[in-house]
């Protein structure tokens with residue numbers, strides 16, 4: 001099992017370039033097989049989740065050629081299946097986007113029920129409710145979601161829950177449904193806008209992406225398209241928090257400042273100095289690290305994906321902070337790991353109370369999920385002494401070249417292969 005040895009006390013200084021958005025890339029890759037013509041994608045992050053989805057698309061029959069480190073050329077004139085293999089799908093929750101794109105292409109899709117995650121149940125009831133409204137018959141058996149639509153038809157869909165996945169999945173399927181589909185209570189995340197822009201580049205007619213009402217005029221043919229993925233706002237926010245947490249100073253380049261406003265506002269409240277420029281942001285800790293209250297919320301609120309990193313930062317604040325996790329049912333598994341480093345945190349339901357106190361101390365900890373793993377990296381930089389982080393495979397799922405980027409900023413990291421095999425359910 002791979003581990004990272006992190007030497008604490010390093011202040012991160014310098015410049016870092018942000019990679020393409022994992023969550024936009026996954027949606028757009030799934031959408032790319034909706035046309036039989038050639039698709040070129042640029043600024044794809046070279047991360048595990050993207051590599052897994054590319055392998056799934058190739059298994060379905062798409063031919064994909066790498067054009068440089070972050071670009072591909074995809075053609076799928078003839079897909080051989082609408083049923084991606086379980087052993088690959090189980091590695092990637094976002095495989096559920098294949099339900100929408102295969103439905104749009106074939107009127108059929110058989111996709112294993114996506115795995116749950118560490119944040120409690122991850123239902124897909126809103127996805128299925130929307131597919132059904134679009135004229136899809138749905139059967140769930142042997143762990144498979146079997147979708148069949150003789151002919152997708154436009155519908156007026158009202159999501160009960162603001163869901164990124166459901167919004168994107170239904171936008172994909174609606175692209176093939178004759179007539180105008182309306183999705184109300186849609187998610188407004190930038191990744192939705194990027195996916196809509198890609199679909200439009202292929203010839204779809206989509207209006208309102210980025211607002212809570214999206215209208216799709218479906219049934220139009222889809223053609224060849226070139227598209228560049230937007231920068232990853234969660235990676236950018238992760239480096240912003242790391243700069244403040246280590247009392248360093250980082251210039252984060254190739255960002256879209258608008259996507260970082262909620263994080264910037266909260267870090268400023270904590271006393272940090274944030275300078276948002278055209279395509280970069282300069283971040284450093286202020287004279288004091290002040291306690292703040294954070295409520296995670298759907299975009300443009302404070303992103304749930306940065307909640308574990310913000311919590312880690314606030315263990316060093318001069319006072320008590322309160323974090324409320326409003327998006328997921330239980331996204332506090334990183335609390336136990338932070339406590340091993342000496343953090344004083346109390347969890348009551350969806351609320352965590354963080355007592356700022358003495359600096360964290362290095363300890364053996366594990367990455368319970370992708371963003372919790374990133375939080376443990378920040379904790380290791382902040383901690384006095386050495387931290388041994390297990391389950392680092394989680395981090396490689398969503399952060400491209402993370403060790404090289406951090407080392408260039410002055411972090412002292414060393415990857416080792418521990419002699420202990422990964423326990424069942426633990427990522428390597």
Ligand code: EPZ
Pocket residue numbers: 022023026094121122123124125126127128161162163164165166187304305327328329370371398
């Ligand atoms: C996407 O997950 C992201 N993943 C997550 O990022 C992110 O945390 C999340 O959106 C929220 O921003 C990808 O884009 C691949 P949701 P998704 O559907 O789509 C409930 C990361 O680290 N819900 O917006 O699965 C759900 O339980 C990952 O990059 C239903 O009840 O999230 C949750 O409480 C982690 N029924 C809330 O909605 C449904 O049918 C938001 O989930 C769907 C969702």
